[in-house]
Amino acid sequence: MALLSAKDREYLTDLFSKEMENKVKLIYFGDSKENCEYCELEEQILDELQELSDKIIVERYNVNDHKDLAEKYEVEMVPALILTLEDGEDKGVRFYGLPSGHEFGTLVQDITTFGKGAKPDLSPNTIEKLKEIDTPVRISVFVTPTCPYCPRAVLTAHNFALINPLIKAEMIEANEFFELSNEFGVSSVPHIVINRNPNTFFIGAYPEAQYLEEVLKAIK
Amino acid sequence: MVHFDLGNISSGPKDYYDILIVGGGPAGLTAAIYAGRAGLTAAVFEKALEGGAVTQTHIVENWPGFTRIEGSELGEKFAEHARSFGAELVTAEVTKITYDNEYKYVHLDNGKVVKGKVLVYATGAVPRQLNVPGEKEFRGKGVTYCAACDGYLFSGKDVVVVGGGDSACDEAHFLAKMVKSITIVQNLPYLTAAKVLQDRLFSNKNVKVVYNSLVKEIRGKDKVEEVVVVNNETGEETVIKAEGVFIYVGLVPKSDLLKDIVEVDKFGYIKTNENMETNIPGIYAIGDVRVKNLRQIVTAAADGAIAVEHAAKKYF
Secondary structure, eight states: OOSSOHHHHHHHHHHHHHHOOSOEEEEEEEOOTTTOTTHHHHHHHHHHHHHHOTTEEEEEEETTTTHHHHHHTTOOSSSEEEEEETTOOEEEEEEESOOOBTHHHHHHHHHHHHHTTSOOOOOHHHHHHHHTOOSOEEEEEEEOTTOTTHHHHHHHHHHHHHHOTTEEEEEEETTTTHHHHHHTTOOSSSEEEETTOTTSEEESOOOHHHHHHHHHHHHO | OOOBOOTTOOOOOOSEEEEEEEOOSHHHHHHHHHHHHTTOOEEEEESSOTTGGGGGOSEEOOBTTBSSEEHHHHHHHHHHHHHHTTOEEEEOOEEEEEEOSSOEEEEETTSOEEEEEEEEEOOOEEEOOOOOTTTTTTBTTTEESOHHHHGGGGTTSEEEEEOOSHHHHHHHHHHHTTSSEEEEEOSSSSOOSOHHHHHHHHTSTTEEEEOSEEEEEEEESSSEEEEEEEETTTOOEEEEEOSEEEEOSOEEEOOTTTTTTSOBOTTSOBOOOTTSBOSSTTEEEOGGGBSOSOOOHHHHHHHHHHHHHHHHHHHO
């Protein structure tokens, strides 16, 4: 059975044909069903997305068979999804765990953003400050698929990553990676951790300026 | 069952719309539908997900036409409906509202400013805080206001739900399926939720209620470990062991962007006339954020229809 309804497929086909100028590459790393509960579903949703537009290219890799590539993209756990431009240039945009529920909208929004050349939707002031960052920054956004505040927290992080190659931004599905969530004390989402330091985090829906402030504060 | 929602896809706002709608709940999205029907352009600005607080509601049973529908699904349907009438749904937080003789302006957190002829303010209300020691300190460490967001993170744990109204009982029922036990702390000798919600709640074996009691303090080391409650008749204190505290003790209006511009009542709810217009011509307030008797999805939607219908005749 298809995961997307006929109506949603129609909507997305139309959206992609209108919005996408360039090709987008979705690089997926998975594993066998025994090792990865949600990989099969993620493969299916990627199949369905790929069918909707010739601008969407999906590359699939088993994380054990392609260790070099997984290392290149710093894949830490599966399912992992990395969005890149057609040439495979890593912009630091990642999804760990199935982008289902409200996070599917996040993925679609990211795809159209990349389709328009990966230009971030941010204020000039934010862009300027992000460009000045000269140390690596990793923004981990813990989410649940049923959290209505989470998509924006992920999209803001992903937009930040587009500005500066030193910034990596990842969605992490908190239920799927329960041990990791526990490690970081996640009990309310969105829970945003900077540089994987359990002590530099913030929780909730922050507008762009405050979001930036929290990130800058954490790396100071 | 795994869902894949289209919720928050937006292609970014243009510079001008006839109607600017701040807030994408049932009120705002109905306003957008009526704008489309009137041949007016409309943009809805929402920082979370279109559908508003409805998307966080477990089950909705008082929206006509659906005897029972999940809140997230109803929110999606509202958004889809507004989109089908040409509304632009913009994912952004409005940080400031200004106006001059001719136009209203919304200032977005990504730096953009969008101009419109009429502004419809539909931001709703946010959960009221208990204002007890430990609440702020343990926010995100066990204290939460969103069962839909965080419920699964408390699977198999003991939790406390504070409040006895519709939201508290509906969310407690939702939580009962995943957590180990729920203790509801209610300040009155009875629950105030609709009877059907109470009956459903008590069909769960792992729910109990502590009546006539107030939360005095939320305690723990690094995260919530226990909740101290006081019986307001006997003064007796009890300690309830819990890892999660879900707070549903009513709402406060989210009128901050307008409260210095238009008239509000002493609680911060925005005053309007029967056309939903505030004391500033061309600025309307609809839904939970305005002074009214009944705050429900159906009354919010009605407000949206009334406001736009009126604005369409008066300003276009």
